[in-house]
Amino acid sequence: MKYVIIGGDAAGMSAAMEIYRNVPGAEITTLERGFIYSYGQCGLPYVVDGRISSTKRLIARDVETFRDKYGIDARVGYEVEHVDIEKKVITGTQASGDHFEITYDKLLIATGASPVMPVKKGIELEGIHTVKTIPQLEDLLADLTPDIEQVTIIGGGYIGLEMAETIHACGKKVRLIQRGSHVARILDEELAQHVHEEAKKNDVELLLNTSVEAFEGNKRVEHVITDNGVLETDLVIVASGIKPNTQFLKDTGMAFAKNGAIIVNRHLETSIENIYAAGDCATHFNIVKERLDYIPLGTTANKQGRLAGLNMSGKFAPFRGIVGTSILKFFNLTIATTGINERDAKELGFDYEAFKLSARHIAGYYPGAQRMFIKVIVRKRDQLLLGAQIVGPAGVDKRIDVFATALYSKMTLPDLLDLDLAYAPPFNGVWDPLQQVARMNGRL
Structure with a gap:
């Protein structure tokens, strides 16, 4: 069985490693148009001011490691320009200008996205x-x-x-x-x-x-x-957005979303047999919206890549979906969200309620308590959790992850009151801020 993967970063190499682990003797070829494999794109901004000392620290595994340690035919400077789905042949141009042609049995598209x-x-x-x-x-x-x-x-x-x-x-x-x-x-x-x-x-x-x-x-x-x-x-x-790198596939008859992302099913299969897709070039099933979505993040790329590799290896490994969780730092603020916001709820036609709260991230009487601002969206008829946004200088990451877990589990607002969350004055109040939101609703 000959496996070919287009793309040498998060999704592509996560898949390659799963194939390596699960298919003894597999012939794995990876094609990267650049010259660097498996690096942390999300760390790039922090090299600018020296918080991360060098771009080299962002590289998880170099090309030589994939070649020498795992026996993967990891190629660099390979720009794929066409996929012949009938003959199962990939063609393109190397950085040297030479033409190449590679056959495959199973193919993964993990070409990511490019800035707009x-x-x-x-x-x-x-x-x-x-x-x-x-x-x-x-x-x-x-x-x-x-x-x-x-x-x-x-x-x-x-x-x-x-x-x-x-x-x-x-x-x-x-x-x-x-x-x-x-x-x-x-x-x-x-x-x-x-x-x-x-x-x-x-x-x-x-x-x-x-x-x-x-x-x-x-x-x-x-x-x-x-x-x-x-x-x-x-x-x-x-930094005005990105678009999926899928233009080279337009004449294959593959199914695409409006933005050019490849439509995949729960097993990361495209509409063409034996071709899979994962990461920033593919769609993601959104559990809250209950439909395909496009929220390109490194976490999702790694998960989809891992599962694509397992499915390509003959395993049953469905991608259960995302809830749209993200977080970023901006000076002294942490900005985080999961699920849908109020703007999304209106556009999607949800009958919803929104609750807002300002609360301390730890016990109010404990030194260093700082205020965070929370907004929670729920479905009106049954209080099913739909989304949360949190902004503040401290404690935001903990709460957004708790809420994301609750979203994934399809919990309701009253359910938050039953969560057994850690409490001590240096770490939390006796009622966590998320539980305080639940208590705001007079019916609870």
């Missing part, structure tokens, strides 16, 4: 960066010279906010442009106001309801043209 450029005009100018790969980050670091004073970040999502913090820590002026009315779109607007306040405290200039139209400059970017005026800048970081 909001405009076309001026993107060829020097000084415009995206941050998705180690080479891209190293290009940015080389460009962050002492004479760079003003950095403009386009996009207020995960990467945009994390980069705003670390670029600010390097002593640069930071401006963040957001097309919508608030940053951190994983939050509803009222909770996002705490993020706006944190940006202001740290001298990050926020330009909301502003769209970028072009970049201008003489060889190097000097101006960002927006619908609200012209902005001077020394460097631009674009």
Whole structure:
């Protein structure tokens, strides 16, 4: 059995290792268009200000380890351009310019996603960066010279906010442009106001309801043209979203979601026999929405990759789905969400209720107690949990994980009161903040 995997990062190599463990003597070939395998993309922003000393520390296993220790034919510089589903042949071009052709019995697409450029005009100018790969980050670091004073970040999502913090820590002026009315779109607007306040405290200039139209400059970017005026800048970081790397599959007849993500079933199988997909190029079943979704995160990529490898090995290993849990750090704030927010609930037509609470993350009388802000969404008729958003300087990660577990288990708001959660004054109040939300409802 010949296994071929396109993509050498989280999903792809998680699958490769499961095949290695479960199919003795399997012939495994992995194709990576870049030259680095298995690295932590989520750690890239923290190399900027030195919290992580080097991009090398982000690499979990190098190419030589996969080749020498596990016997995987791990290739680099291989750009796949076409998949012939009838002949089961992959073709493309190597970095050297040479053409290649590889046959397969079972194929995994784990090609990830690439940053989206909001405009076309001026993107060829020097000084415009995206941050998705180690080479891209190293290009940015080389460009962050002492004479760079003003950095403009386009996009207020995960990467945009994390980069705003670390670029600010390097002593640069930071401006963040957001097309919508608030940053951190994983939050509803009222909770996002705490993020706006944190940006202001740290001298990050926020330009909301502003769209970028072009970049201008003489060889190097000097101006960002927006619908609200012209902005001077020394460097631009674009973090306005990503799109699945699936264009090379368009003529296969494979089923895709509207955004280009590959539609997969619970066993990570595509609509074409013997072809699987996992990670940021594939859809994810959302347990709360009860439908396919696209929430590209490293955790999901690793899980889907692992299960794809097991299924390709002949095991029965369904992917049970996600609840959409994510978390990020922005200066002294932790921002976290799981399930759906109120905006999602309205769009999906849920008959819902929303509960808000401000609570201390530990016993209020204990030194260091800090306030967090919580919003919980439930289904009105039976109080089934639908989602939570939490913002605060401490204790957020603990609560979002508890709530995510409750979501996965399809618990109700009253059920939270029965949870046996750890309590001691340095760690919690006698009623956890999530349980305090449940107690808010007068019917409980």
